[in-house]
Amino acid sequence: xxxIAPALSHVRQTGFLRxxxxxxxxxxxVTFRKWLSERRSEAPMEVRRVPFSGMKGWTFAGxxxxxxxxxxxxxxxxxxxxxxxxxxxxYWSQPIIRQPEIGILGFVTHKFDGVCHFLIQAKxxxxxxxxxxxxxxxxxxxxxxxxxHGGAGxxxxxYFLDSHRANILVDQLQSEQASRFLQKRNRNMxxxxxxxxxxxxxxxxxxxxxxxxxTREDNMLNMDARSVLSCICLxxxxxxxDGLADQTSGFGRELLRSLDEEQSxxxxxxxxxxxxxxxxxxxxxxxxxxxLNQLEQWTCxxxxxxxxxxxxxxxxxxxxxxxxxEVCHWTQPMLEHSNEGLNGFLLQRINGMLHFLVRACAYPxxxxxxxxxxxxxxxxxxxxxxxxxxxxxxxxxxxxxxxSIRYKAFQSEEGGRFYHYxxxxxxxxxxxxxxxxxxxxxxWMTLRQIRDLLRHGYFTIEARNIxxxxxxxxx
Amino acid sequence: xxxIAPALSHVRQTGFLRxxxxxxxxxxxVTFRKWLSERRSEAPMEVRRVPFSGMKGWTFAGxxxxxxxxxxxxxxxxxxxxxxxxxxxxYWSQPIIRQPEIGILGFVTHKFDGVCHFLIQAKxxxxxxxxxxxxxxxxxxxxxxxxxHGGAGxxxxxYFLDSHRANILVDQLQSEQASRFLQKRNRNMxxxxxxxxxxxxxxxxxxxxxxxxxTREDNMLNMDARSVLSCICLxxxxxxxDGLADQTSGFGRELLRSLDEEQSxxxxxxxxxxxxxxxxxxxxxxxxxxxLNQLEQWTCxxxxxxxxxxxxxxxxxxxxxxxxxEVCHWTQPMLEHSNEGLNGFLLQRINGMLHFLVRACAYPxxxxxxxxxxxxxxxxxxxxxxxxxxxxxxxxxxxxxxxSIRYKAFQSEEGGRFYHYxxxxxxxxxxxxxxxxxxxxxxWMTLRQIRDLLRHGYFTIEARNIxxxxxxxxx
Numbered sequence: 001x002x003x004i005a006p007a008l009s010h011v012r013q014t015g016f017l018r019x020x021x022x023x024x025x026x027x028x029x030v031t032f033r034k035w036l037s038e039r040r041s042e043a044p045m046e047v048r049r050v051p052f053s054g055m056k057g058w059t060f061a062g063x064x065x066x067x068x069x070x071x072x073x074x075x076x077x078x079x080x081x082x083x084x085x086x087x088x089x090x091y092w093s094q095p096i097i098r099q100p101e102i103g104i105l106g107f108v109t110h111k112f113d114g115v116c117h118f119l120i121q122a123k124x125x126x127x128x129x130x131x132x133x134x135x136x137x138x139x140x141x142x143x144x145x146x147x148x149h150g151g152a153g154x155x156x157x158x159y160f161l162d163s164h165r166a167n168i169l170v171d172q173l174q175s176e177q178a179s180r181f182l183q184k185r186n187r188n189m190x191x192x193x194x195x196x197x198x199x200x201x202x203x204x205x206x207x208x209x210x211x212x213x214x215t216r217e218d219n220m221l222n223m224d225a226r227s228v229l230s231c232i233c234l235x236x237x238x239x240x241x242d243g244l245a246d247q248t249s250g251f252g253r254e255l256l257r258s259l260d261e262e263q264s265x266x267x268x269x270x271x272x273x274x275x276x277x278x279x280x281x282x283x284x285x286x287x288x289x290x291x292l293n294q295l296e297q298w299t300c301x302x303x304x305x306x307x308x309x310x311x312x313x314x315x316x317x318x319x320x321x322x323x324x325x326e327v328c329h330w331t332q333p334m335l336e337h338s339n340e341g342l343n344g345f346l347l348q349r350i351n352g353m354l355h356f357l358v359r360a361c362a363y364p365x366x367x368x369x370x371x372x373x374x375x376x377x378x379x380x381x382x383x384x385x386x387x388x389x390x391x392x393x394x395x396x397x398x399x400x401x402x403x404s405i406r407y408k409a410f411q412s413e414e415g416g417r418f419y420h421y422x423x424x425x426x427x428x429x430x431x432x433x434x435x436x437x438x439x440x441x442x443x444w445m446t447l448r449q450i451r452d453l454l455r456h457g458y459f460t461i462e463a464r465n466i467x468x469x470x471x472x473x474x475x
Numbered sequence: 476x477x478x479i480a481p482a483l484s485h486v487r488q489t490g491f492l493r494x495x496x497x498x499x500x501x502x503x504x505v506t507f508r509k510w511l512s513e514r515r516s517e518a519p520m521e522v523r524r525v526p527f528s529g530m531k532g533w534t535f536a537g538x539x540x541x542x543x544x545x546x547x548x549x550x551x552x553x554x555x556x557x558x559x560x561x562x563x564x565x566y567w568s569q570p571i572i573r574q575p576e577i578g579i580l581g582f583v584t585h586k587f588d589g590v591c592h593f594l595i596q597a598k599x600x601x602x603x604x605x606x607x608x609x610x611x612x613x614x615x616x617x618x619x620x621x622x623x624h625g626g627a628g629x630x631x632x633x634y635f636l637d638s639h640r641a642n643i644l645v646d647q648l649q650s651e652q653a654s655r656f657l658q659k660r661n662r663n664m665x666x667x668x669x670x671x672x673x674x675x676x677x678x679x680x681x682x683x684x685x686x687x688x689x690t691r692e693d694n695m696l697n698m699d700a701r702s703v704l705s706c707i708c709l710x711x712x713x714x715x716x717d718g719l720a721d722q723t724s725g726f727g728r729e730l731l732r733s734l735d736e737e738q739s740x741x742x743x744x745x746x747x748x749x750x751x752x753x754x755x756x757x758x759x760x761x762x763x764x765x766x767l768n769q770l771e772q773w774t775c776x777x778x779x780x781x782x783x784x785x786x787x788x789x790x791x792x793x794x795x796x797x798x799x800x801e802v803c804h805w806t807q808p809m810l811e812h813s814n815e816g817l818n819g820f821l822l823q824r825i826n827g828m829l830h831f832l833v834r835a836c837a838y839p840x841x842x843x844x845x846x847x848x849x850x851x852x853x854x855x856x857x858x859x860x861x862x863x864x865x866x867x868x869x870x871x872x873x874x875x876x877x878x879s880i881r882y883k884a885f886q887s888e889e890g891g892r893f894y895h896y897x898x899x900x901x902x903x904x905x906x907x908x909x910x911x912x913x914x915x916x917x918x919w920m921t922l923r924q925i926r927d928l929l930r931h932g933y934f935t936i937e938a939r940n941i942x943x944x945x946x947x948x949x950x
Contacts, residue, residue, distance in 0.1 A: 102756035142756070171749035173756065187756050273930060274646035281577035281617070281648065281662050367842070455748060456931045 014169050014192075016208060017235045019116040020472045021247050025207035026112050029214075035204055039122035040132050043202075046321040047126045051302040055317045055331040065291040066098075067315070067333055073143070075099035075417075077305075077315055077333055078182070079292035082364050086283040088389040093295040095305055095315050096365060097335070097417065098182045101142035102173065105224045106160045106189035108137040109169065110197070110205065117205040118190075119156070123222065125415025126320045127334055129422060133222040133412065134214065137203070155200065159191050166191035170231045176461050177413065178365030179379070180313075180335060185367075185457075188228045208232070215469040218410040219422060223465060226411065230464035233451050234259060234472070250475035251406055258354040258447035265446040266350045272453075275443055279360050279370045287364055304336075311380050313337045316419060334419040340410070342381035343462045344397045344426035345374045347406065348434065348444070355444040357393075357436075361460055372453065373460040375442065381424070392439050397426055404428050407469055425466050489644050489667075491683060492710045494591040495947045496722050500682035501587050504689075510679055514597035515607050518677075521796040522601045526777040530792045530806040540766040541573075542790070542808055550574035550892075552780075552790055552808055553657070554767035557839045561758040563864040568771040570780055570790050571840060572810070572892065573657045576617035577648065580699045581635045581664035583612040584644070585672070585680065592680040593665075594631070598697065600890025601795040602809055604897060608697040608887065609689065612678070630675065634666050641666035645706045651936050652888065653840030654854070655788075655810060660842075660932075663703045683707070690944040693885040694897060698940065701886065705939035708926050709734060709947070725950035726881055733829040733922035740921040741825045747928075750918055754835050754845045762839055779811075786855050788812045791894060809894040815885070817856035818937045819872045819901035820849045822881065823909065823919070830919040832868075832911075836935055847928065848935040850917065856899070867914050872901055879903050882944055900941050 027035070052058065057070045067077040081093045108119040123135035137156050159166040170190035175183070199205070206214075211229060214220045221229075234256075245256050257263065267275075293300040297308050306314040314336045322328040346357040361373040376393050384390045385398055407427035412418075430436060438444070445453075450467065453459065459467075502510070527533065532545045542552040556568045583594040598610035612631050634641040645665035650658070674680070681689075686704060689695045696704075709731075720731050732738065742750075768775040772783050781789040789811045797803040821832040836848040851868050859865045860873055882902035887893075905911060913919070920928075925942065928934065934942075 100759075104756075168745065168749045170745070171752045173752050187752050270643065270645070274643045277646045277648050277662050281579075284575075 014235065015111065015114075015116040016169075016232050017244055018114070019118075019208035020212060020234060021244055022115050022207040022209040023213060023473055025115065025117055025210055026205045029210060032204065032206065032210070036122060036132075036134075039202055043122075043124050043132065044323055045124045045126065045131055048319045049303075050317045050319045050331060052317050052333075053302050054319070055333070058317070058331065058333065060293055064289050065293055067292055074332070077292060079290040079295045080182075080364055081288040081290045081296070082285060083288075084283065084285040084362060086285070086362050086369075093290065093297060094307075094312070094364070095292060095295065095298070096182050097180060097184070099184050103142060103186045104138060104140045104157075104160050104189060105136050105186050105228050106138040106140075106191065107225075107228055108156050108159055108166070108197075109190060109192045110194070111192070112205065115207060116192070117207055118211060119199065119203055120206055120211070120225070122202045122204075124322060125222070126318055126332075127412075127415035127417065127419045127421065128219075128222070129412060129420045130219050133415070134211075134220060134225055135222050136225050136228050139224050156197075159193055160189055165195075166193045170228070172231050172455050173457055174227060174231065174459075174461070174464065175365075175367065175371070175457065176227075178361075178363035178371065178460065180365065180417075182365045183367050184365065186224075186227070188231045190228060190232070209473050212469075212471040212473060215411075216407070216409060216471065219412045221411070221468075223412060223414040223461070226465045226468035227461060230459075230468040231454065233455065248472060252472045252474045254349070254354045255447060255470055255472050258356075259451065260353075261448055263353045263446065263448075264351055265353070265449055266355055266444045269449060269452070272443060272445065272449060276360065276370060276372075276458075279441075280368060283362065283369060285362055285364065285369055310338055311383055313379065318419065335417060335421070336419040337379055337421045339380055339382060341379035341421075341423040342376060342394075342397060342426065343374050343423050343466055344376045344393075344428060345463075345466055346376075346393055346396065346436075347427060347429040348436065349429075349432045350444060353446055354429075355446055356450060357438070357442050358445050358450070358463070359442050363460075367457075371460050372458045372463060374463045374466055377460070377462040379423075392442070397428060400426075400428050404430065406474075407466075407471070409469070411465060411469070425469060427466065427469075489710065490586065490589075490591040491644075491707050492719055493589070494593075494683035495687060495709060496719055497590050497682040497684045498688060498948055500590065500592055500685055501680045504685060507679065507681065507685070511597055511607075511609075514677055518597075518599050518607065519798055520599045520601065520606050523794045524778075525792045525794045525806060527792050527808075528777050529794070530808070533792070533806065533808065535768055539764050540768055542767055549807070552767060554765040554770045555657075555839055556763045556765050556771070557760060558763075559758065559760040559837065561760070561837050561844075568765065568773065569782075569787070569839070570767060570770065570773070571657050572655060572659070574659050578617060578661045579613060579615045579632075579635050579664060580611050580661050580703050581613045581615075581666065582700075582703055583631050583634055583641070583672075584665060584667045585669070586667070587680065590682060591667070592682055593686060594674065595679055595681055595686070595700070597677050597679075599797060600697070601793055601807075602887075602890035602892065602894045602896065603694075603697070604887060604895045605694050608890070609686075609695060609700055610697050611700050611703050614699050631672075634668055635664055641668045645703070647706050647930050648932055649702060649706065649934075649936070649939065650840075650842065650846070650932065651702075653836075653838035653846065653935065655840065655892075657840045658842050659840065661699075661702070663706045665703060665707070684948050687944075687946040687948060690886075691882070691884060691946065694887045696886070696943070698887060698889040698936070701940045701943035702936060705934075705943040706929065708930065723947060727947045727949045729824070729829045730922060730945055730947050733831075734926065735828075736923055738828045738921065738923075739826055740828070740924055741830055741919045744924060744927070747918060747920065747924060751835065751845060751847075751933075754916075755843060758837065758844060760837055760839065760844055785813055786858055788854065793894065810892060810896070811894040812854055812896045814855055814857060816854040816896075816898040817851060817869075817872060817901065818849050818898050818941055819851045819868075819903060820938075820941055821851075821868055821871065821911075822902060822904040823911070824904075824907045825919060828921055829904075830921055831925060832913070832917050833920050833925070833938070834917050838935075842932075846935050847933045847938060849938045849941055852935070852937040854898075867917070872903060875901075875903050879905065881949075882941075882946070884944070886940060886944070900944060902941065902944075
């Protein structure tokens with residue numbers, strides 16, 4: 001067993017707040033853009049769709065039949081039948097990805113001139129719509145980091161494994177899309193390294209403020225990077241912040257106020273746990289594994305497994321050729337969505353403080369029947385608008401009142417599993433006067449309450465992915 | 476769907492601290508004892524062991540074969556094969572109870588003379604060694620409280636279901652013995668009722684201080700009562716406590732100090748989450764359901780399913796005849812242990828503050844691979860002493876240094892499933908000077924840190940059951 005004791009050391013002030021309010025760092029955003037376009041020119045990746053029979057090592061096998069690699073490694077695509085007494089759809093079947101191992105998604109940080117910088121990586125993934133996006137310092141599978149393969153290979157991985165070499169600032173197990181993955185989780189980590197470390201060309205040091213600024217742009221930070229950033233707990237304003245909060249204004253300051261412990265949220269922490277205990281104990285969801293090629297309402301051919309309605313997603317095969325420093329070639333299944341989705345939080349000032357409207361979501365891949373998501377989260381948002389199973393508040397996001405949008409951008413889902421899949425991410429603020437009817441599946445929380453629960457794994461990747469885009473420097 | 480919104484109201488100060496420090500309440504402990512002995516004389520319950528073939532409605536059926544009721548209700552006893560890479564035993568088989576529904580365990584409270592009182596119930600259970608113990612106001616299964624049976628029957632249940640009638644003070648999902656139950660959980664609730672309510676003879680109002688005093692006695696509070704009490708978060712001393720903390724001394728005051736937010740614990744909250752993320756991502760445990768009557772190393776006859784070594788537990792059948800107001804008669808399987816177990820927390824003052832040595836436990840019935848337990852927790856403590864698989868610190872608890880014992884009593888496990896099963900509960904304080912070697916499976920935490928994690932379901936019933944016995948009035 002690895003030794004843990006030394007890792008249990010005291011953590012000093014993380015300096016995340018100062019970094020979040022620093023829009024200038026070691027390099028300017030102009031230099032950053034030059035660096036990124038150089039990276040993009042260096043590392044072409046060719047991705048072609050292939051039939052399942054053209055995927056080397058991948059076969060339909062097992063009982064019940066699933067799509068898996070002959071080595072037993074990587075992941076499997078399985079068939080699932082779902083029955084529940086919650087929500088408008090009580091019975092359906094779908095493919096789902098099983099990948100039980102827990103990987104590490106991690107940022108190395110280092111203080112330059114007293115400001116915490118994050119080491120980002122320009123990384124190509126086969127499913128990325130723009131090939132290369134900004135990734136955390138490390139994206140490692142379990143076989144990368146356990147004794148199985150000796151731990152060699154990925155640069156900087158040692159800082160996450162050897163607690164003598166870095167201070168751990170964040171280390172949380174967090175889930176991925178539970179409508180597509182069966183209880184998949186990763187360790188989301190941030191470590192601080194005090195020694196000077198040389199970095200390869202495809203890495204760059206930036207501040208948290210610069211990362212927040214970059215989330216305003218479409219498909220810039222990859223999903224793993226956003227997932228880790230969402231776990232950051234900014235020091236609360238007023239708490240040894242040297243007046244930093246005074247540098248903010250407008251929306252950024254409202255966000256900081258929503259982190260404040262001293263403010264009174266609409267609902268107490270006890271009431272929020274009560275709401276969730278009630279939901280989790282009231283409803284059920286039964287999962288049964290069924291053969292992947294015999295899923296009800298799904299058509300299985302050599303080119304895809306697709307839903308008859310075309311409203312959801314398909315399983316496809318791709319062939320990848322990457323020419324970086326070394327030539328890599330592989331085939332794998334991916335999930336393709338027929339349209340863009342929407343992830344949106346509705347905000348409102350209540351008791352003078354910004355609250356987020358959180359939704360309790362039941363997905364088959366959840367570890368708990370209910371996890372907490374954004375106000376609206378639909379992979380097929382545009383298609384269900386006006387339908388009976390359209391989610392509450394969808395219309396508001398599709399037709400937002402003038403001046404209500406606080407954030408809007410396209411962001412991609414994980415390019416290692418999703419093929420060209422992007423979602424519209426929206427923060428929408430209702431006026432304090434607006435009387436909103438809140439269904440019992442939704443609950444108002446402050447950012448402080450969200451952060452307190454988030455570290456324990458209550459929030460979905462959809463929610464965390466928008467929370468990562470909160471820009472405390474915005475006005 | 477039930478309406479939730481009204482339940483999400485603000486909760487006032489709970490008054491738990493004042494109640495915990497009140498050793499006198501509406502009735503004295505002398506009156507309490509008279510009441511209990513009257514109850515005991517009223518409600519005889521006869522329990523006889525019967526062969527499985529003598530249990531009405533229960534059969535070995537299904538594929539794989541398990542022990543279940545023909546109605547499909549109640550619970551099933553199933554066979555499980557376990558493989559893991561953690562701990563001294565890497566492979567074993569065992570029976571386990573599956574009871575997927577979430578019940579309610581709840582106390583009604585009411586303020587008399589400004590002091591919060593808990594409504595206890597004298598309740599007989601077939602497995603209780605002394606037939607009748609003190610139970611929470613309500614112990615309800617899901618079919619008791621959902622529309623299925625109309626919700627009638629149990630008194631006081633309406634206060635837990637109708638959020639207009641009571642203030643919710645505690646509502647948390649908490650687990651039961653994960654070495655015997657597969658992911659079983661209950662809602663642990665405490666509600667405050669402001670209206671006057673008449674109570675039947677078998678109920679009584681007592682203060683939290685009186686309950687704490689009663690935990691010093693063997694087999695007085697039942698497991699469900701202790702489980703709910705462990706979820707109480709006392710107001711932190713100094714926080715609007717009107718100098719209440721000054722009324723404590725000695726060990727009671729040390730316990731209160733350990734709840735203090737301002738004190739520095741040995742390990743930061745981040746470090747504790749990191750330790751747990753690391754464990755949860757490093758190890759695996761695979762469960763396979765196997766026929767109950769073909770478990771490796773277990774002998775299945777008509778009278779029991781028992782382990783060949785006799786070291787663990789057996790599944791048996793019992794017939795129950797209860798004569799209270801109405802005559803009840805039923806048969807059911809139960810678990811019988813061949814000896815008493817031990818649950819113990821090792822304490823030590825570190826940085827001038829009491830810390831608890833917490834162990835990360837991997838049980839097959841855990842929802843997460845690792846949950847947090849007491850320093851030592853073994854159902855067969857005396858039998859493994861000196862053996863290779865004896866747990867760390869067991870010897871310390873079996874041979875405690877003079878003057879180190881802060882608490883010691885026998886407490887029973889749930890009498891609805893366990894037959895005459897009691898454990899030794901021990902709090903043992905090492906001197907501040909003692910140099911203890913702490914294995915990487917263990918971690919020091921303050922009571923404040925334990926309470927912060929406990930509400931999110933991190934702690935095992937074994938840990939919660941001792942934590943419920945902390946007496947803040949002890950000197």
